[in-house]
Amino acid sequence: MPSCIDLKWVLYGIGFITADVIARNLCIAPDSEYRYRAGIVHVLGEAAEDGHCFLPQAELVEQVVKRLSIKDHQPNSGAIAKLLVQMGMSEKNQTWGEVKRLSIDEISQHKRHQDFVTVVSDIDRGKLLEVIDSHRQKDIIQALKQQPLEVREQVEEVSVDM
Structure with missing residues (x-):
């Protein structure tokens, strides 16, 4: 067996x-x-x-x-x-690795509510990278800056749906 x-x-x-x-x-x-x-x-x-x-x-x-x-x-x-x-x-606290194309989207945590989170995904690998507990620009920027500069600099495209 x-x-x-x-x-x-x-x-x-x-x-x-x-x-x-x-x-x-x-x-x-x-x-x-x-x-x-x-x-x-x-x-x-x-x-x-x-x-x-x-x-x-x-x-x-x-x-x-x-x-x-x-x-x-x-x-x-x-x-x-x-x-x-x-x-x-x-x-958490791991770098994203080699990301070329990012998707950034907001989503409500509960239907018909205003409690949004921002979802960051690697388009090419279909991998969820981050869930940011906000959809405010300054919070998103702060979260994205947590990645090392070399990781951020290799991103070639960003698709945003907000």
Whole structure:
């Protein structure tokens, strides 16, 4: 029988629900961090396929809970939210690497509200780089200046939708 680490290779190409059922039957607890991370990545992947570059945290947590709910287990939304913060912080304070084209967009964190964040993405790699907790110009400039000068100077194009 394959170990859980090997399971990801064996299950490549099958649906998330089927992979989740097999993983739970072999070795993954319904409330494991590994399963919650997989659910987060899966929901974000589905959103990206639908053309989104960002999901508000509350909506993401809600969709992950819905996707991972099974008859005998209701995922802990607080644990998922905490895990999202940990996942985000693990990449925080890292430089963007070689970015040629940036996308800067504002999005409301809640429908029909004025609580905007600014999303900065690498267009070529389809990678989220920053979520700035504001849409004010001075806050965006301050956040962008956190990147080293050599990283900022290699940006050739910026697409802004604000």
